[in-house]
Amino acid sequence: MSKNLLEIKNVTKVYQRGLLSSHAKVALKEFSLTLKEDEPTILTVAGESGSGKTTLAMLLLGFITPTTGEILYKGQNIVSLRGPDRIAYRREVQAVFQDPFAVFNPFYTVDHLLTVPIKQFKLAKSGRDARNKMDEALNAVGLRPEDVLGRFPHQLSGGQRQRINVARALMLKPRLLIADEPVSMVDASLRANILESLRNMHRDHGVTIIYITHDLTTAYHVADSITVLYRGDVVEKGDVESVIRNPQHAYTRLLVDSIPWPNLDQKWGQHSIRSQASQDEFHAGAPTP
Template structure:
């Protein structure tokens, strides 16, 4: 069966400079799949600059890949034209990070929700469009009578983010790209947004790419995870296994940076430490080489993915006795 969405060895390189060209690899050789009939939530995690948002921009078709393919229902998105492209635009939606910047302050909520309905011709009358707005707002836990007719500045951050989700939901998407959807929402409202994402998957059959630097929320919302660093997948697999028993040195350090509500556990007391000052930076090889406490000469050659178990793989020569797997096979280890 054709996959709903597939990344096949996707790389994105940004170039800059007029006389002296410099290039930055924002995403390197990333592969994963989303099945058509089995909705899931997959986390893409990493610190700032790891390539998470670039991956989202590629997925949404906002920027072209330098190499590799991004397939939607078996067709490369760069080749989509006419009706096929409109279907892609409707079925692949996004929820962005800042609920205060995504809306035009001069328009009411009604207008913000009506535009996509008109653009994709989803209603034959104003009354039908109004019904769709009410249905979408109710689905995200808002009371339409309290929301419709109001301007964005009259709403809280949590309400705006829910409206952002409702705007996507009104189009009945197949894939939702949620780029740091709770990072600018009050802590008291984060659980509500995460529960909303879960309900979109369970009740509406939406697959979600959840992009975050917050591994705590990733653990609660997702089934699978890809941990990225400087555009490269460091470790991937079951979110439960990777959060509880990380293997890649970068993932171990990243998870150790999370404060835990456990008085017996000392924050930051891990058995490994990153280098305080990075050793030589290398253009090829492992991107974590300069900070890794286990760096070896062989790490100057880019490491492949090694399968650690049935639900976990890491790109690290510490596990070179394990079976190598091609990046396009990584999705076989990602639970749904």
């Protein structure tokens, strides 16, 4: 029988606002999910703002604890992980967040940012080995080491920062990557590039990815399956093709209706260029006043 990589069992998260329990906010309700160790997959969790997506990410990373229910990583409750098991979990479960700036210390260079995890998790045998690992990870996300190493975060573009985050995660060879709106702050041309490196990470290293987004167009291109959250409730789940082509729940239908359909089968990154081109045509054809 194949083992479970991750098992989320009836997890509910209630945020207390102030001391009065009447001000409590249920951010996630009875959420369950099982991911198998030997079946790497890409799962999208989609939903509008405030539906509980980041709450789920925070729970999985152990930054917050469930109010009820439990999260098991390789069969062990993440709350009670200690010693080597805890270190393994912290290396094997990585995250990429929406705002790539938020996780950078502005006073440290990119080298430092990438060296810290190498040292922390003893990933390299020597300085040269460490440098090779950095180069390999940067190349994998389409960055040239000589362009970014030695620089400070503010000397990089948003897209470069986000790709460095992906490279950092990649270097750690995680089993599970939680990507919370990883491309919503970068422009469309880079979006394709970053999503492609996530897909490669899945394909080449068997990383399971939980891709959190409100954008079903990218979900369609990236994911195998999808879970739709609405105000903390799972309203629909299934493989991405059937959910998007044939949504059952009214809220999913609403999300699907906001997809620019003619572009769904187009390759990533072409959409914005096309629409820019058609705008230009529009302006070119408009009568001059």
